[in-house]
Amino acid sequence: MDTTTAAASGHFLLGGDLRVNRLGFGAMRLALGGSARTREAGVAVLRRAVELGVNHIDTAGFYGFGDLHAHELIREALSPYPDDLVIATKVGPLLEGGVVPTGQARPDQLRGLVEDDLRRLGRDHLDLVYLRVGGMGPAGGEPIGERFAVLAELRREGLIRHLGVSNVDAAQLAEARSIAPVAAVQNHFHVHHTGDRDVLATCEREGIAYVPYFPLGGGPQRIDHARLADVAARHGATTAQIALAWLLATSPVTLPIPGTGSLDHLTENVGAAAIRLTDGDLAELG
Numbered sequence: 080m081d082t083t084t085a086a087a088s089g090h091f092l093l094g095g096d097l098r099v100n101r102l103g104f105g106a107m108r109l110a111l112g113g114s115a116r117t118r119e120a121g122v123a124v125l126r127r128a129v130e131l132g133v134n135h136i137d138t139a140g141f142y143g144f145g146d147l148h149a150h151e152l153i154r155e156a157l158s159p160y161p162d163d164l165v166i167a168t169k170v171g172p173l174l175e176g177g178v179v180p181t182g183q184a185r186p187d188q189l190r191g192l193v194e195d196d197l198r199r200l201g202r203d204h205l206d207l208v209y210l211r212v213g214g215m216g217p218a219g220g221e222p223i224g225e226r227f228a229v230l231a232e233l234r235r236e237g238l239i240r241h242l243g244v245s246n247v248d249a250a251q252l253a254e255a256r257s258i259a260p261v262a263a264v265q266n267h268f269h270v271h272h273t274g275d276r277d278v279l280a281t282c283e284r285e286g287i288a289y290v291p292y293f294p295l296g297g298g299p300q301r302i303d304h305a306r307l308a309d310v311a312a313r314h315g316a317t318t319a320q321i322a323l324a325w326l327l328a329t330s331p332v333t334l335p336i337p338g339t340g341s342l343d344h345l346t347e348n349v350g351a352a353a354i355r356l357t358d359g360d361l362a363e364l365g
């Protein structure tokens with residue numbers, strides 16, 4: 080059987096030196112509200128993702144519920160890690176005993192969070208660490224320099240290879256870049272949520288990876304199938320695949336990280352790597 084791999088999406092040099100296939104994987108759903116409800120299912124999805132050429136996996140220490148924790152699933156499934164695997168993590172939100180983050184780490188708490196990620200992932204350094212800013216509302220409105228400077232110091236010490244920022248507006252991205260190089264921005268963006276084009280344009284200009292979170296809208300039921308269906312029919316594809324192909328076509332710096340706990344959906348999502356949308360498709364999708 081001819082199975083598409085993530086390599087068909089092309090590659091990107093994260094931070095100028097970590098080569099990843101553009102189509103990656105988001106691990107949040109393996110631990111929080113996804114269809115993989117057991118450790119075995121999460122481990123199987125992660126192993127299959129890597130077999131399918133995925134070498135950029137997004138996680139966070141705060142992706143956990145009950146005995147399912149994204150970091151621990153990744154370690155169980157993939158350690159010892161392949162040399163070309165890039166694991167990105169995020170620090171900032173604090174769980175404070177719950178499942179949904181309710182607080183933000185103070186600058187003096189960030190080192191401990193990074194050390195926790197190192198320990199739970201079983202690594203001696205982290206490839207990419209984002210400062211995740213704010214709640215689930217729109218980005219912007221708070222200074223991030225003091226916290227980002229702590230991560231910059233950890234990078235100088237060698238605990239972190241590259242830095243990113245997540246859920247930021249243009250001003251916060253500029254503030255971070257005035258302190259240390261930013262290799263990646265992870266913001267809310269998909270085919271029906273495109274208000275972040277100014278930040279995306281900065282990323283394109285500066286060679287920064289743009290990692291759109293909720294690439295399927297956080298669940299395909301939240302993306303408008305009617306607008307995707309015609310294009311999907313022309314390509315013999317699913318609407319989820321077209322939503323991912325749209326992200327890949329929108330800019331050379333986008334690195335989608337769709338999340339799934341389903342082996343079938345994983346294969347389908349990686350299959351989007353080979354879909355080439357035409358100018359007509361892109362115009363139709365808006």
Ligand SMILES: NC(=O)c1ccc[n+]([C@@H]2O[C@H](COP(=O)([O-])OP(=O)(O)OC[C@H]3O[C@@H](n4cnc5c(N)ncnc54)[C@H](OP(=O)(O)O)[C@@H]3O)[C@@H](O)[C@H]2O)c1
Nearest residue numbers: 105106107114292293294295296297298319337338339340
């Ligand atoms: N920085 C941030 O603030 C932030 C916020 C949210 C998420 N993230 C990151 O972004 C990643 C992706 O976000 P996400 O997983 O929440 O949203 P998503 O990728 O937009 O959508 C995932 C949802 O879609 C379903 N799905 C996946 N592939 C499908 C397919 N081919 N057909 C039908 N349904 C499909 C999944 O359910 P099944 O399991 O049934 O497939 C899951 O419910 C996360 O894993 C996380 O790493 C970051």
